[in-house]
Amino acid sequence: MTATxxxxxxxxxxxxxxxxxxxxxxxxxxxxxIGRTCVALNAKLWLVGPLGFRLDERRLRRAxxxxxxxxxxxxxxxxxxxxxxxxxxxxxxxxxxxxxxxTTADFGPxxxxxxxxxxxxxxxxxxxxxxERCLRIPMRSAARSLxxxxxxxxxxxxxxxxxxx
Numbered sequence: 301m302t303a304t305x306x307x308x309x310x311x312x313x314x315x316x317x318x319x320x321x322x323x324x325x326x327x328x329x330x331x332x333x334i335g336r337t338c339v340a341l342n343a344k345l346w347l348v349g350p351l352g353f354r355l356d357e358r359r360l361r362r363a364x365x366x367x368x369x370x371x372x373x374x375x376x377x378x379x380x381x382x383x384x385x386x387x388x389x390x391x392x393x394x395x396x397x398x399x400x401x402x403t404t405a406d407f408g409p410x411x412x413x414x415x416x417x418x419x420x421x422x423x424x425x426x427x428x429x430x431x432e433r434c435l436r437i438p439m440r441s442a443a444r445s446l447x448x449x450x451x452x453x454x455x456x457x458x459x460x461x462x463x464x465x
Contacts, residue, residue, distance in 0.1 A: 316409035318343035324417040326352030333449035336367045345373040398434035
């Protein structure tokens with residue numbers, strides 16, 4: 301597996317593109333499942349390091365099945381590198397600590413959805429910078445959190461509902 305470092309012309313020419321960002325993901329099979337969701341939506345997946353696994357890990361490949369070869373993805377070392385390489389698009393931050401429901405967001409045809417690690421979530425500095433662009437998925441207090449792959453799917457398909465493929 302190799303990351304796409306220089307986008308193909310067809311990728312650059314796509315005016316409507318969802319970008320899914322995983323900030324320091326820890327569990328390989330979540331990342332593999334999220335990759336499958338990205339393929340289904342023609343979204344680009346960004347992995348912000350450090351990662352809690354190796355990209356050649358068997359569980360990542362298994363969860364991604366044969367979809368990984370169709371995934372447009374890129375690994376970046378840190379948040380600042382991501383900001384330098386992302387197109388200038390609206391950024392939405394997902395956290396259980398956010399006040400605003402994801403269903404109130406008006407997603408545009410090209411957005412960036414950012415999700416934190418499975419155990420730590422997003423750092424307070426990103427949530428503070430996000431302001432009204434911090435969104436949450438509602439759940440009962442008895443549930444500590446949702447699985448990361450499920451959260452990405454919920455948010456990404458809301459984006460797709462508002463921006464039909």
